[in-house]
Amino acid sequence: MAQRSDITHKYLRAKKKFPNVWCAGCGIGIVMGSLIRAIDKLELDRDNVTLVSGIGCSSRMPVYLDFNTLHTTHGRALAFATGVKLANPKMHVIVITGDGDALAIGGNHFIHSCRRNMDITCILINNQIYGMTGGQFSPTTPTDSYASTAPYGNKEYPFDIPKLAEAAGATYVARGTVYHVTQLDQLIYDGIKKRGFSLVEAFSNCHTYFGRLNRLGDSVKMLEDMKKNALPLKAAAKMPPEKVQGKLLTGVFCDVEREEYCDRYDALIQSLQGK
Amino acid sequence: MAENIRLMQGNEAVAEGAMIGGLRFFGGYPITPSTEIAEILARRLPKVGGKFIQMEDEIASVAAIIGASLTGSKSMTATSGPGFSLMVEGIGYAYMAEVPTVIVNVQRGGPSTGLPTKVSQSDTMQARWGTHGDYIAIVLAPQSVRETLDLTVRAMNLAEVYRTPVTLLTDEVLGHMREKVTIPEEGELEIINRQKPDVPASWYKHFEITPNFKSPMASFGDGYRFHVTGLTHDEEGFPTNKSVEILAKLTKLRNKIMRYLDDICQIETDGMEDAHVAVYAYGIVARAARQAVQMARARRMKVGQIRPITIWPSHDKKYREIFSSKNLEAVIVAELNQGQLVYEVQRLVPKHVEVISLNRFDSELITPAQILNKIKEVR
Numbered sequence: 001m002a003q004r005s006d007i008t009h010k011y012l013r014a015k016k017k018f019p020n021v022w023c024a025g026c027g028i029g030i031v032m033g034s035l036i037r038a039i040d041k042l043e044l045d046r047d048n049v050t051l052v053s054g055i056g057c058s059s060r061m062p063v064y065l066d067f068n069t070l071h072t073t074h075g076r077a078l079a080f081a082t083g084v085k086l087a088n089p090k091m092h093v094i095v096i097t098g099d100g101d102a103l104a105i106g107g108n109h110f111i112h113s114c115r116r117n118m119d120i121t122c123i124l125i126n127n128q129i130y131g132m133t134g135g136q137f138s139p140t141t142p143t144d145s146y147a148s149t150a151p152y153g154n155k156e157y158p159f160d161i162p163k164l165a166e167a168a169g170a171t172y173v174a175r176g177t178v179y180h181v182t183q184l185d186q187l188i189y190d191g192i193k194k195r196g197f198s199l200v201e202a203f204s205n206c207h208t209y210f211g212r213l214n215r216l217g218d219s220v221k222m223l224e225d226m227k228k229n230a231l232p233l234k235a236a237a238k239m240p241p242e243k244v245q246g247k248l249l250t251g252v253f254c255d256v257e258r259e260e261y262c263d264r265y266d267a268l269i270q271s272l273q274g275k
Numbered sequence: 276m277a278e279n280i281r282l283m284q285g286n287e288a289v290a291e292g293a294m295i296g297g298l299r300f301f302g303g304y305p306i307t308p309s310t311e312i313a314e315i316l317a318r319r320l321p322k323v324g325g326k327f328i329q330m331e332d333e334i335a336s337v338a339a340i341i342g343a344s345l346t347g348s349k350s351m352t353a354t355s356g357p358g359f360s361l362m363v364e365g366i367g368y369a370y371m372a373e374v375p376t377v378i379v380n381v382q383r384g385g386p387s388t389g390l391p392t393k394v395s396q397s398d399t400m401q402a403r404w405g406t407h408g409d410y411i412a413i414v415l416a417p418q419s420v421r422e423t424l425d426l427t428v429r430a431m432n433l434a435e436v437y438r439t440p441v442t443l444l445t446d447e448v449l450g451h452m453r454e455k456v457t458i459p460e461e462g463e464l465e466i467i468n469r470q471k472p473d474v475p476a477s478w479y480k481h482f483e484i485t486p487n488f489k490s491p492m493a494s495f496g497d498g499y500r501f502h503v504t505g506l507t508h509d510e511e512g513f514p515t516n517k518s519v520e521i522l523a524k525l526t527k528l529r530n531k532i533m534r535y536l537d538d539i540c541q542i543e544t545d546g547m548e549d550a551h552v553a554v555y556a557y558g559i560v561a562r563a564a565r566q567a568v569q570m571a572r573a574r575r576m577k578v579g580q581i582r583p584i585t586i587w588p589s590h591d592k593k594y595r596e597i598f599s600s601k602n603l604e605a606v607i608v609a610e611l612n613q614g615q616l617v618y619e620v621q622r623l624v625p626k627h628v629e630v631i632s633l634n635r636f637d638s639e640l641i642t643p644a645q646i647l648n649k650i651k652e653v654r
Contacts, residue, residue: 013502015511047498052342063502063513068495070345071504072338073368079335083342083350086326088298088496091346107337112331269321 005035007134011036011046013066014143021060023131025219027204028058031125032065033088034181034202035094036188052081054101057132057206059123061096063080075106076114078122085118089262092192095122100130103139114168118261121191121198124161127206135209146213161201162253171196173254177203179226180250196260198241203230203248279458285423285449286353289379290315290457292349293428295459297466299325300348300473304358307391308447309381310513312353333358337365341374345503347469347494349431350462353379355447356398357388359405363594364491366440367406368505373482375425375434375492378567382446384638393638394447396558396611400575402442403587411532413539414442414560414587420454426466426584432467433539437532438492446611448559448640460490476500482512484523488531532588540590546572547600550579552653555620556609558581560641564609567646577602578650589619598624604654609633609641 022028022193039049049067053059055074062069068091072080079097085093102110113120129147130136137154140161145154165173168189172194176184184202185224191198205211205222216222226248236244283291283530288476289312293301301320303313317327326348330336333354340350354362359380369376382398384390415430417423423445429439444613472479481501483490491497503510507524509515515524532539547553556564562584571578581597585641598606598620606624608617617632626632633649635641 015513047500048496050346050495063504066500068500069502070342070495071502071506073364073505076334076338076365079330080342081340082328082330082335083300083302083344084346084495085342085346086328087343087346087350088338093498108331112335186561224511244425265321265326269324272322273324 004033008033009039011039012064018063018064022057023208025092025207026057027127028061028125030060030181030202031058031123031184031202032242034055034184034188035123036065037185038192041189042192044092047092048090050084051094051096052084053096055132056098056101056130057092058096058098059101061152075101076254077101078106078107078109078120081120081238081240082113082116082118085120086262086265089119089266093120094192095120097124099124099126099128099137099140103161107139111164111168114165114170115170116198116261117171117258118196118236119195121188121200123188123191123200124200125202125204126202127210128159129206129210131206131209131262135213136151145210148209148213161199165199166254169197170199170254171253171256171258174252175201175203175250176197177226177230177250178205179223180230183250190252194255196258279460281456281458281467282453283450283456284311284453285445286311286381286419287315287647288420288424289353289427289443289445290319290475290560292424293321293431294323294365295424295466296431296496297349297465297468298351298431299476300343300350301327301337301352302330302343302350303352303354304330304336306355306358307453308383308450309353309355309379310569311450325607331374333361334350334364337362337369337376337378340376341365341369341372342409344374344376344493347496349375349435351377351431353381355381355383356385356401359398359401363405367408367410369440369485370406370410371408371505371507372503373438374440376440377430377434377443378440379443381450382444382546384636390638394559394611394639394640395636396446396560397446397615397636399586399610399612399615402444406603409529411443411529412587413437413439413532413585414444415584416444416563416586417449418557418558418582420449420452421456423449424456424459428464428466432465434531435467435469436489437497437534439495444558446559447572452629462545470513471497472499481512482508482510482524483491484510484527488527488534494564501639536588536590539588541594542590542593543584544579544597546579547581547597549577550600552650553579553581553603553606554609554646555581555606555616557586557616558610560609562645563641563643566643567650570643571650576650576654589623591623594623598628603628605629605631606621607631607633607646611635611641
């Protein structure tokens, strides 16, 4: 524990005033820890790491971390990140976003980033609701769940994030949860390491809004439910479909090779310059 | 010599100017009548190691150029009214986060999708007030193809010096009109590059407020590891709710430009010494105004011309001096819209000077004859 804490503190901004904006018990801090450990394990030069985020609870993460950090407008993190990465392909670009940020207002940028296959790692923290603005339903709020703008239950159907990312062309797609931290560390590590567009969904809890409005209990209860509901893909493959129904599948959904955008563009530059 | 002379379009001149000015990143989305700019830069940028990317929309385009600029590349996008409407979100971010960027708006008729292939100056006020909040916009408007080239370079220079978005406001006719252009020799045009910090990282403040309101700018990857946000922030870039820090930030955004109006604002005048009537027009309309003024003078009418090259910000003091020209009785404001810059003129003329609007918004240019007729009416 002490060792983990030491690693974390190495990457926190000393000048930034804590406490953070997140509610006590929020899962976003756990994802931040996983991200730090993944970066530390990869031994990345922190001058060459840029964290880009949009708007929302999860997007507040970069301000606390001692990297190049860019907190942008709602939904646009991936578009800003595209400019950073293409301008300097040596940069490790990691996008921190949420379900509303990435999939509603940023949905277009999300699918096109998957398709374009730039070497960007997108960590999508899915807490199934808009937290910062007070519990409105998001593109991942389950059907019939309650939200402050769905007082009679959500009439819409949610996105399946891994399927969406894979269909749009992401070369690495994985899902972990804030309960299964060791796995999440590994998925983020692999996502950053992957040369190509990576999408890591970090399933998280918003007990303050989603939990309260749907009577799911406090943070601890929601994490326990995550433990119960999560089902590794490998285990699911051996089970009958009716037992998989309603489970939260975790693990690596897709890991394919496709030439990366900046590599292709650099090759173009080289050939045009006759090198 | 001859190879330096070319017949080119305004849109080609933007691309040529961009290459001369040191552009290294263009992010854009196709839109008439600006698309040639993207097409040319898609071809030329990779040849010099620069980057071109076509994004999924204009919102993403402006976001990408901001990201690239923060990473150290001179960056630009080009669009027209409907695209500019989408870009204002990102442009506002660039004002707040003080990111050098150039946005070219080749104006077409509006509102909405309007007239994709027809000329207009109806985005004049949008260029100034398009995004929400308080900020000072720098907007430049050329009247010829060669001036389009020059002002593209100037827009890039101003963006770097003042760490702010700069809009180059052209129009469909200027963008597609071909004129003989002498390409400037190397070194003929001043090219200004970003001032980089030389202090150790622990001393560096990305949004430092200095006595002259200018501050060096590090790029991502330079080892300074700073934070950038669109939230109102302190000098280090961290979000703040403290009124004293909010005041300091918003005052800086204003002062860093308003203190330098003499450098930023270009206004051309002709024949104002004895003019009874002045014609005030920018961009393509100033060409018609020039001819009308010459025709009027040939008829011994005392007419002068005022041409704002920097449309925004307004150099109020300079304009008041010009409008105080001792014989001046009337100013004709000719615009390809229903009257936008006329409000600026009304605001700045002495009480006894009459302001007359001459507007055209049927998608055709204002002709010299129209302006001359107006001059005769006033006389």
